[in-house]
Amino acid sequence: MTNLFITNARVLGQDPTSIAIENGTITAVGPDATAPAGARVIDANGLIALPGLVDLHTHLREPGQEDAETVESGTRAAAAGGYTCVHAMANTNPVADNASVVEQVAHLGAKAGWVEVRPVGAVSENLEGKHLSAMGAMAQSQAHVRVFSDDGKCVWDPVLMRRALEYVRSFDGVVAQHAQDPRLTDGAQMNESPLSGRLGLAGWPAVAEESIIARDLQLAQHVGSRLHVCHLSTAGSVDLVRWAKKRGINVTAEVTPHHLYFTEDQATSYDPRFKVNPPLRRREDVEAVREGLVDGTIDIVATDHAPHPLESKDCEWQVGAFGMTGLETALSVVIETMVTPGKMCWADVARVMSSAPARIGRVAGQGQPIEAGSVANLTLIDPETRRDITLDNQVSASTNTPWVGRSLPGSVEWTIYAGRVTVAEGELQQGDHE
Ligand SMILES: NC(=O)N[C@@H](CC(=O)O)C(=O)O
Numbered sequence: 141m142t143n144l145f146i147t148n149a150r151v152l153g154q155d156p157t158s159i160a161i162e163n164g165t166i167t168a169v170g171p172d173a174t175a176p177a178g179a180r181v182i183d184a185n186g187l188i189a190l191p192g193l194v195d196l197h198t199h200l201r202e203p204g205q206e207d208a209e210t211v212e213s214g215t216r217a218a219a220a221g222g223y224t225c226v227h228a229m230a231n232t233n234p235v236a237d238n239a240s241v242v243e244q245v246a247h248l249g250a251k252a253g254w255v256e257v258r259p260v261g262a263v264s265e266n267l268e269g270k271h272l273s274a275m276g277a278m279a280q281s282q283a284h285v286r287v288f289s290d291d292g293k294c295v296w297d298p299v300l301m302r303r304a305l306e307y308v309r310s311f312d313g314v315v316a317q318h319a320q321d322p323r324l325t326d327g328a329q330m331n332e333s334p335l336s337g338r339l340g341l342a343g344w345p346a347v348a349e350e351s352i353i354a355r356d357l358q359l360a361q362h363v364g365s366r367l368h369v370c371h372l373s374t375a376g377s378v379d380l381v382r383w384a385k386k387r388g389i390n391v392t393a394e395v396t397p398h399h400l401y402f403t404e405d406q407a408t409s410y411d412p413r414f415k416v417n418p419p420l421r422r423r424e425d426v427e428a429v430r431e432g433l434v435d436g437t438i439d440i441v442a443t444d445h446a447p448h449p450l451e452s453k454d455c456e457w458q459v460g461a462f463g464m465t466g467l468e469t470a471l472s473v474v475i476e477t478m479v480t481p482g483k484m485c486w487a488d489v490a491r492v493m494s495s496a497p498a499r500i501g502r503v504a505g506q507g508q509p510i511e512a513g514s515v516a517n518l519t520l521i522d523p524e525t526r527r528d529i530t531l532d533n534q535v536s537a538s539t540n541t542p543w544v545g546r547s548l549p550g551s552v553e554w555t556i557y558a559g560r561v562t563v564a565e566g567e568l569q570q571g572d573h574e
């Protein structure tokens with residue numbers, strides 16, 4: 141591995157400085173730092189340095205749906221988006237509900253070498269919501285699973301949810317809940333509102349999300365466990381989590397870039413690219429999740445990168461699949477919605493997209509501060525450049541991005557994963573990281 145010397149980098153937006161990296165570790169940060177022996181020099185003039193981004197919620201689709209994404213293609217997209225670690229959701233085929241599947245996913249991630257892949261383990265066998273999965277075996281496996289989720293499906297049975305919460309305590313794990321009451325959302329197609337009535341699409345009421353979150357908060361308090369709320373999307377959900385944190389309940393929450401940006405109005409196009417679970421909500425909800433992210437009620441931004449093959453999206457709204465890709469645009473959306481309007485600074489971005497997700501997932505060596513002694517996981521971004529999102533500049537194997545045809549601020553110029561350059565001057569470095 142080549143030593144690196146980064147000059148003129150604005151660490152978290154501060155004054156330009158130098159960063160020395162030796163054998164994959166940051167050894168010095170400051171204007172007086174000197175180049176390590178044989179170092180490749182990276183001139184970061186005009187670039188902001190952030191810790192490598194960490195996604196707590198990525199669908200990599202392997203095993204089973206390799207036409208939509210593979211561990212290789214999804215992690216390549218992650219590196220392009222400035223990530224150095226992703227958590228791979230368990231709703232694969234076969235489901236990641238046992239040690240051998242999570243070890244396989246972790247192995248594929250290590251082989252690809254683009255980012256650290258942390259597999260998420262299913263809560264229930266085959267995501268059926270009936271029997272607990274082999275949680276302990278996954279936690280103790282080589283994949284060191286700490287995040288458990290039936291994402292895509294809600295752990296609806298309160299007894300099963302209670303048992304899962306109790307179980308993860310013994311290995312400091314967390315249950316990440318996809319909060320969706322299945323009965324209240326039977327056949328649902330978009331947010332329930334006057335608009336869903338007008339469009340003739342079956343409504344998905346906010347209460348379907350909020351009632352599950354309320355129950356889970358009470359359960360987490362009752363058993364004293366760690367709960368994480370996936371892709372929270374309504375003002376009421378923000379209120380519930382705010383209330384729970386005040387009471388000292390051990391809860392964390394995430395919001396997606398798309399819920400920070402889009403409203404339900406996108407459904408008027410009937411373009412299934414905007415069909416997602418949970419659905420895009422009202423303007424008031426978008427305002428509330430932004431506010432929740434600013435005041436710390438919402439801990440992190442997670443992509444919920446959900447690639448789907450063309451045939452699942454190139455169709456009528458009613459039959460289209462739920463989900464949108466997000467790894468390549470997440471940081472830009474956070475800049476657009478939070479940094480540019482002055483609601484967040486770069487240190488906040490580092491917190492919600494790197495250090496906090498690493499802490500929730502209990503990932504050592506990720507999300508560390510940019511200082512001597514930390515693992516060299518970094519992303520260098522040009523905050524000014526705007527880029528046009530088009531169908532042919534997608535790195536993911538799928539193209540179901542809602543940002544196509546739009547322009548977003550910020551470009552990832554360099555990504556450095558454990559001291560290896562995965563993106564250089566905006567280009568993916570095929571092979572260099574191996
Ligand atoms: N978000 C989505 O709309 N879809 C996800 C599942 C999920 O995150 O619930 C998927 O796996 O496609």
Ligand SMILES: [Zn+2]
Pocket residue numbers: 291292293318370371417418
């Ligand atoms: Zn989900």
Ligand SMILES: [Zn+2]
Pocket residue numbers: 197199229291292444446
């Ligand atoms: Zn998901």
